[in-house]
Amino acid sequence: MKKTKTFPKGGVHPKENKISSLKPIEKLDLPETVIIPVSQHIGAPSKTIVNVGDKVKTGQLIAKAAGFISANIHSSVSGEVIKIDLIEDPSGYKKQAIIIKVEGDDWVEDIDLSEDIKKDINVEATEIKDRVLSLGIVGLGGATFPSHVKLSVPESKKVDYLIINGVECEPYLTSDHRLMLERGEEILIGTQILLKGLRINKAFIGIENNKPDAIKHLTELAKNYNGIEIISLKVQYPQGAEKQLIKAITGREVPPPPRGLPIDVGCVVHNVGTAFAVYEAIQKNKPLVDRVVTLTGKQVKNPSNYLVRIGTPIANLVEASGGLPQDTGKIISGGPMMGRAITTLDMPVTKGTSGVTVISESESTRETVLNCIRCGRCVEACPTGLEPYLLMALSEKNLMEKAEQERIVSCCECGCCAFTCPSRRPLLDYIRLGKTKVMNIMRRRQ
């Protein structure tokens, strides 16, 4: 085996806590009602095309993409639309959502529901893009960037490699891990479909070496597929971040924003979950109506991985794994590093929910913020090579010109700085605030 690769600068190694990694993916029962928000992706919210009282089938289009960077949304159950209302999203602000009363699971006819693996790819490259768009596939790693955009390569750019992200560097979460173990074949076919869509023939699947079983399994399977190479990576957060992954695998460095995109260095990155969704979309004609979600936490009775329909309330997941533990302090949608705390369990699972982490009271409380002692740990930990302590100070003092010079917009918001700070300073909170302000200033300047 080759020497394990990783990105060269910064990074941290939080406790992995992958407690649910041995639990096979379970299908979660349908809830009584599903709540499907119309903005589950980055970009413009989709436009609702159903009315209250309409009967919908599973897989039926209920909201249409509004613009290039937007995605279609399909009903994840069959039943009656009972309400189109404003529902709190994870940020607490109210956004439009379609609420469907579940009456059963009656799928749209032309969706292939069989479990058979279909290997032959009988579609043209342009059709792949159209199907990915029409079936509402978005990046399932958490950022939910509409996938068809990544398949539309501008003519001036050339793509060399497709990188499939199976890193899952986020502590606790195991949904990608389980998917790779149980749906490895499908992921590889999905990868081939994406390769065909991009008209290239070299793909890497990056997996951290804390998942040796997944690496072994996929390497074994990949022997039958041309041009797919499995890369074992050293465990290091934030390896799952696009830029760090590209650096780790190809050694290429994505230029800093506002211009820098992976495509500028000839790479396109997709998550393993997305590769699986693409397989289902192209080979089975199945829209993105479900995803694997990890429900985990040290105190949770039965942490596990569930195949959940989009729109299922998180409360149902919690119930399935044995209810909320007594001393719950925070419930996080996503993992502890990148996720965000939610305020109510009524919130639905969306396309971007890769996991739900329940954290105990004692672990979730922020400790008192102390003064910066200039130890430089945050500088060492920053994978982008910024000076977080300085950026925080500039943001606090509202010195945005200086912050721009110090490249605050390059921050990838991984949170390594705040994680490593011995004075527990809220570095990322301030940097994120400054970054938003600087981005606004830059936009206005244009």
Add this chain to the structure above:
Amino acid sequence: MSNIIIYTIFSLTAVGVSAAVILYLIAQKFKVEEDPKIDEIEEALPAANCGGCGLAGCRAFAEALVKTKDLENFYCPVGGSECMANIAKILGIEAVAKKPTVAVIRCSGSKEHRQKTNVYDSAKTCAISSSVYSGDTGCQYGCLGLGDCVDVCKFNAIYMDQVSQLPIVIDENCTGCGACIAACPKDIIELRNQGPKLRRVFVSCINKDKGGIARKACKVACIGCGKCVKACPFDAITLEDNLAYIDFEKCKLCRKCTLECPTGSIIEANFPPKPVKQEELKEE
């Protein structure tokens, strides 16, 4: 020995004189002609450097003023009309009088009125809190109570009330510079006319949710019932997106609306306490 002293004095004097000549010539060459009125105006300004005029400090304001012929778009909220009249005199143009304004906090959702639904434990500034999520109560419009407005006020005109966790404006100190308005991420603070004897009537709520939802989140929310709109004899109140708004230009401070408001979200500030009506006394 004395020779050395004499040489030193002569040579230093020579250096000094030649340097003075060079400096004088350079100063003449690169002289910046400045309107003397700038200094004069700067003198007349209150020197608060608050940015309330929209420019970076009093000097910048003075520089902008000498170039203009029309005072329509220039106003120093700190100095007020009196100060602007002085400046107009210096410039020899006509002054435009504006009514003095004061900041009002349009949220009454104190701790007892607005239940906390979660705990916010990140950096203690409203800007960060509001960028992360809607807030620690059921109302997504209401005050976050972390005091960004207090921090930016240069005139000690706002303080955070410890009991209600809401900011309170000290009317006498408020100059209406608008710094707090820019700092508030929720757009709760509004500049309103000071009104006679600082008396004001305003809707102290900006919740645009439907009545039921707003009321559930906060006991003193405007529920958009429209009773005040009907009660107002001067057409000063409008109702939009389930929220009433009182136009301070039209409001005659009759206070009929405050009697009608079922949730008590309309506030009357600085009025003397109401005399108890005769009928009510009889009933007792």
